[in-house]
Amino acid sequence: MPGLFIDGLIARPTAEGFAGVVVHRDEPATLRHLMRHATVHGPAAAIRTLIEEHPSGWWSLPGSYSEGGQCACHCPELDERRPAQQLDQVSALLDPSITRVYLLQPERLELFDRGGGQWAARGAIPYDMWPALR
Numbered sequence: 279m280p281g282l283f284i285d286g287l288i289a290r291p292t293a294e295g296f297a298g299v300v301v302h303r304d305e306p307a308t309l310r311h312l313m314r315h316a317t318v319h320g321p322a323a324a325i326r327t328l329i330e331e332h333p334s335g336w337w338s339l340p341g342s343y344s345e346g347g348q349c350a351c352h353c354p355e356l357d358e359r360r361p362a363q364q365l366d367q368v369s370a371l372l373d374p375s376i377t378r379v380y381l382l383q384p385e386r387l388e389l390f391d392r393g394g395g396q397w398a399a400r401g402a403i404p405y406d407m408w409p410a411l412r
């Protein structure tokens with residue numbers, strides 16, 4: 279149901295910009311979970327686990343590899359609600375339900391959001407700074 283929830287996109291860099299999967303009901307915990315994955319396991323592992331292995335995206339993001347999270351591709355009871363939620367940069371920026379993009383670069387997480395209707399970069403967090411910022 280587009281528009282009812284604030285959705286985010288967890289993305290990786292591509293030749294055309296970025297592409298990734300949707301995380302529904304985006305919340306502040308999304309950033310903490312992403313930074314935890316990227317700092318503890320490395321950004322390549324975070325991309326593999328959070329984007330490649332769950333191509334339909336997430337209803338809720340796992341806090342770490344051992345704790346929870348619910349993806350949209352491996353949950354039979356959610357089959358009828360399963361969205362096709364792999365988006366490239368052009369589709370993501372045009373999709374009104376996507377309001378935030380988390381871009382997993384090799385050295386840092388870059389944040390973009392649609393504040394006031396215009397997409398803008400909201401900063402970048404180097405992975406090696408995260409332990410000091412928490």
Ligand SMILES: [Zn+2]
Binds near residue numbers: 331332
């Ligand atoms: Zn899955």
